[in-house]
Amino acid sequence: MTDIQKKTEIETVLKSVDDPELPGVSVVDLGMVHGVDTDNQKVFISMIPTFAGCPALDIIEKNVREAVETVEWVEHCDVSFSFRQKWSTEAITEEGKKQLKKHGIAPPPKNYKPGEEWSVNCPYCDSPYTSMDNVFGPTACRSILYCRSCKNPFEAMKPVINYEKGVVQ
Amino acid sequence: MTVIKTADEAKQDRAYLQSLTELLYQLADDDFIISFRGSEWLGLAPHIEEDVSFSSITQNTMGHAVLYYQLLEELGEGEADILAHDRSSEKRRNAVYLEKKNGEGDYIEEPYYDWALTVIRQYLYETFKKVKLEALLQSSYVPLADTAQKVLMEQTYHLAHWKTWVRQLQDSTDEAKSRLQFRIEEAWDEFLDVLELGPEAKEMEKHQLIVSEEELQQQWLADVKDTLTYIPDKPLQKTNGSGRNGEHTEDLTQALNTLNEVYEMDKNAVW
Numbered sequence: 001m002t003d004i005q006k007k008t009e010i011e012t013v014l015k016s017v018d019d020p021e022l023p024g025v026s027v028v029d030l031g032m033v034h035g036v037d038t039d040n041q042k043v044f045i046s047m048i049p050t051f052a053g054c055p056a057l058d059i060i061e062k063n064v065r066e067a068v069e070t071v072e073w074v075e076h077c078d079v080s081f082s083f084r085q086k087w088s089t090e091a092i093t094e095e096g097k098k099q100l101k102k103h104g105i106a107p108p109p110k111n112y113k114p115g116e117e118w119s120v121n122c123p124y125c126d127s128p129y130t131s132m133d134n135v136f137g138p139t140a141c142r143s144i145l146y147c148r149s150c151k152n153p154f155e156a157m158k159p160v161i162n163y164e165k166g167v168v169q
Numbered sequence: 170m171t172v173i174k175t176a177d178e179a180k181q182d183r184a185y186l187q188s189l190t191e192l193l194y195q196l197a198d199d200d201f202i203i204s205f206r207g208s209e210w211l212g213l214a215p216h217i218e219e220d221v222s223f224s225s226i227t228q229n230t231m232g233h234a235v236l237y238y239q240l241l242e243e244l245g246e247g248e249a250d251i252l253a254h255d256r257s258s259e260k261r262r263n264a265v266y267l268e269k270k271n272g273e274g275d276y277i278e279e280p281y282y283d284w285a286l287t288v289i290r291q292y293l294y295e296t297f298k299k300v301k302l303e304a305l306l307q308s309s310y311v312p313l314a315d316t317a318q319k320v321l322m323e324q325t326y327h328l329a330h331w332k333t334w335v336r337q338l339q340d341s342t343d344e345a346k347s348r349l350q351f352r353i354e355e356a357w358d359e360f361l362d363v364l365e366l367g368p369e370a371k372e373m374e375k376h377q378l379i380v381s382e383e384e385l386q387q388q389w390l391a392d393v394k395d396t397l398t399y400i401p402d403k404p405l406q407k408t409n410g411s412g413r414n415g416e417h418t419e420d421l422t423q424a425l426n427t428l429n430e431v432y433e434m435d436k437n438a439v440w
């Protein structure tokens with residue numbers, strides 16, 4: 001098996017590892033996987049943490065390691081988080097956005113600038129007639145909103161993108 | 170500017186390492202203690218939405234403290250968990266104003282906490298945190314500049330939250346205004362060590378870890394004047410001493426004792 005084949009196999013496995021709170025939304029689709037390297041029977045996965053202090057990170061690390069170590073030729077898998085790469089909500093894939101909606105979570109708004117107002121459509125009925133109940137939600141990465149059209153409460157991924165100095169807030 | 174990319178490189182220069190660790194302890198301990206005071210509002214905040222918001226901010230801010238403790242761990246200062254839990258108060262570098270109790274009483278029994286103190290403290294602190302982090306984006310220590318970028322992406326929401334509270338309350342009833350004014354007056358007497366970088370300030374600037382205290386303070390004051398409608402007509406002071414020199418009050422001892430209660434029962438417990 002070539003290195004490229006090995007990497008492809010591992011990448012496929014990673015697509016089956018979901019966020020512990022969001023079954024069906026993989027860590028790949030959330031944009032958390034930065035790189036996969038192999039060295040004979042060893043695999044090295046570098047991951048991008050979402051919010052600092054997110055208690056799910058330890059669980060994700062364990063789930064990734066265990067999933068990769070089920071692959072027959074893998075003897076050892078090392079998972080590391082690096083803050084050199086910044087996670088932003090722009091890293092969420094189209095598939096990820098689709099899966100998030102199934103959980104009643106609106107994907108983050110596009111072209112967001114830090115400090116600016118933002119709005120998202122309802123994940124159930126796609127209406128733009130929504131209001132923000134609380135920018136802070138049940139986890140650091142989510143906000144709580146309400147759809148005035150279909151009268152459903154829902155959540156949205158809070159937009160976070162690279163910070164540029166001097167942006168008015 | 171000499172750019173230092175790794176912990177190993179930083180360890181080559183003793184003077185640089187000393188300034189860097191001092192700065193990191195200040196950043197870590199400030200976020201750590203203000204998170205603790207924030208956590209003491211759990212279940213007590215003025216309304217349910219605020220309880221959700223404040224606890225989210227607090228958890229996130231504690232996460233920021235962890236990032237700095239991890240940078241210290243990489244520099245050979247010891248394990249992050251031990252740096253957070255097992256350092257006596259004289260080794261702590263957080264500013265004294267941040268350790269101040271939330272009000273009268275205590276969390277378990279009759280917590281007569283003061284929301285005006287919390288709103289003013291959080292607002293003044295988050296405003297300064299942003300100024301400091303923006304300066305750190307240019308830090309000669311690359312892992313710190315990277316961390317600052319990460320924290321800024323999240324902290325924007327915290328500052329916006331406290332700014333909203335300040336704006337609404339100072340535009341509200343006479344009681345709200347006078348309660349805020351009382352806490353602003355108090356902050357002017359006690360806030361100065363938050364704005365300071367301690368005995369290594371000049372060295373930190375020389376090593377281009379961060380800009381000068383004067384520059385940070387000017388920017389902070391300009392930002393605060395943009396939002397607060399009441400600014401005391403007196404110089405800023407640090408009447409309870411300087412936490413940057415390891416001077417602290419009984420309030421920090423109380424905080425650490427509460428925080429460490431479980432840890433002290435069995436230091437070797439594995440979680």
